[in-house]
Amino acid sequence: MSVLVLLLSVGAACCLGFGFVLQQDAARRAPLSDFLSPRLLLDLMRVPSWLAGIGLMVCGMVLGALALGQGEVSVVEPLLATNLLFAMGLSRYRTGQSLGRQGWGGLCLLAGGVTAFLVAGEPRGGESVSSPLRHWLVIGVVAGLALLLTACARHPRTRGTPVLLGLAAGLLYGLQDALTRLSGERLSDGGWAVLLTSWQPYAVLVLGVSGLILVQSAFEAGPLRMSLPALTAAQPLAGIACGIGFLGDQVRTDSGALAWQAVGLAAIVAGIVLLGLHPAMPEGRERHGSTAADRLMLDGPHESG
Numbered sequence: 001m002s003v004l005v006l007l008l009s010v011g012a013a014c015c016l017g018f019g020f021v022l023q024q025d026a027a028r029r030a031p032l033s034d035f036l037s038p039r040l041l042l043d044l045m046r047v048p049s050w051l052a053g054i055g056l057m058v059c060g061m062v063l064g065a066l067a068l069g070q071g072e073v074s075v076v077e078p079l080l081a082t083n084l085l086f087a088m089g090l091s092r093y094r095t096g097q098s099l100g101r102q103g104w105g106g107l108c109l110l111a112g113g114v115t116a117f118l119v120a121g122e123p124r125g126g127e128s129v130s131s132p133l134r135h136w137l138v139i140g141v142v143a144g145l146a147l148l149l150t151a152c153a154r155h156p157r158t159r160g161t162p163v164l165l166g167l168a169a170g171l172l173y174g175l176q177d178a179l180t181r182l183s184g185e186r187l188s189d190g191g192w193a194v195l196l197t198s199w200q201p202y203a204v205l206v207l208g209v210s211g212l213i214l215v216q217s218a219f220e221a222g223p224l225r226m227s228l229p230a231l232t233a234a235q236p237l238a239g240i241a242c243g244i245g246f247l248g249d250q251v252r253t254d255s256g257a258l259a260w261q262a263v264g265l266a267a268i269v270a271g272i273v274l275l276g277l278h279p280a281m282p283e284g285r286e287r288h289g290s291t292a293a294d295r296l297m298l299d300g301p302h303e304s305g
Contacts, residue, residue, distance in 0.1 A: 005071035008063050010078035015060030017086030020215075020228055021094075022053030029220035034304065036154070036217045044216060061208075068181040073243030074123035074251060078114045081268055084232045084275050085110065091224070106274030113267030120260030121251035123243075138245035139175065142238050146171040150214065153221075161260030166230030169214035173231070174238025176207040178247055229276025233269045274293035 026047040027040075032038035044050040060083070066075045085107060092098075146168040153164035183200045195201055216229035243249035251261065 002070065005067050005075060006079065008070065009026075009076050010082065011058040011079050012063035012067060012085045013083040015056045015063060015082035016080070017088075018090050019053040019056030019060060020083070020219075021087050021090045021224065022049050022056065023216065023240070024219035024224045024227070026050035027216045028223075030041065030216070030220045032220070035220060036150070036213065038213060040213065040216050049255075053148060061134060064177065065180050065184070068177060069184045072123050072125045072249045073178055073181055073247055074121065074240045074249040077239035077243070078264075078268065080177075080239075081232050081236045081272065082110065082114065084228060084272055087224070087228060088275050088278065093197035098235050100278075101161065102274055103278050106271045106278065109267045109274065110271030113264045113269075113271055115264070116267060117261050117264030118281050120257045120264060122257075123249055123251050135246045138242055142175045142242065146175075146214075159222075162218045162227035163230045165214050165218035165221065166227035167234045169218060170231040170234025171238045172207050172211040172214065174235045175242055176211065177235070177239045177241030179204050179207070180218070181243075181247060215251070223257045225276050229272045231234055232276070233272045236268065237265070 021160055023044075026044055026049050029047075030040055030043055064076065064080060067079075067195075088103070088107075149164045149168040149171070152169070153161040155161065179200045183195060183198070183204060186198050189197045215227075215231065218231070221227075240249075244251065251257070257294060
């Protein structure tokens with residue numbers, strides 16, 4: 001793994017983590033009538049803190065795309081999972097909470113899990129799989145699972161809704177990262193003409209918008225500590241599955257290496273959950289008002305005639 005890939009990936013994680021905190025702070029005040037609707041994005045565009053969060057998220061995606069252009073998905077994705085550390089840092093600054101045993105334990109598990117997976121697996125690039133069947137099988141499984149999770153989370157007041165939507169968005173973002181890597185290969189091999197006549201860049205755009213709606217709906221439906229861990233855990237798992245499934249990424253497959261890779265991934269998920277449940281992470285506000293009251297909270301007070 002090159003230093004450039006490391007710096008790009010960690011820079012992307014930093015922007016994403018800070019951006020998620022700012023986005024959730026705005027989305028939790030959005031009207032519930034916009035739940036899982038593109039209207040939600042139109043409402044949030046009037047909130048400066050949300051626009052700042054989106055700006056950071058776009059910067060993170062650009063840095064992530066550059067990292068994917070230089071390294072394998074199976075390397076970049078675990079590093080992107082460290083965005084939760086930066087979200088935790090900003091939340092801790094805003095709330096004044098100390099890390100404590102839970103925070104340090106989650107931090108060590110996440111960092112140690114990423115290190116264990118990368119050292120044991122030694123991910124390296126290979127030739128992309130040419131079989132269309134394998135491509136669409138992996139894509140169909142990931143996208144289908146995301147669709148199923150979304151269908152199970154149709155009601156915004158259900159307690160598990162933020163978790164389900166976070167998982168669904170993470171799956172779509174992991175798939176988006178893999179197709180971003182594939183789009184980069186198309187561009188480098190055949191130039192813009194080949195890229196613009198391929199389906200991958202348009203799929204990246206659709207996945208990006210769909211994932212954004214799911215993420216903002218998850219932020220709207222519940223506290224960040226419920227949605228962000230699910231999002232952060234699902235994205236690298238989906239990305240690694242796609243990288244190995246059809247991008248040609250290779251990892252060591254001897255029994256010892258596989259065991260340590262499994263331990264590393266389990267530690268990543270455990271660390272994400274511990275950090276996500278930390279008291280420093282924003283809880284959000286309970287919604288007791290009507291839709292009109294929610295909209296008034298988002299728009300701010302207006303002067304009467």
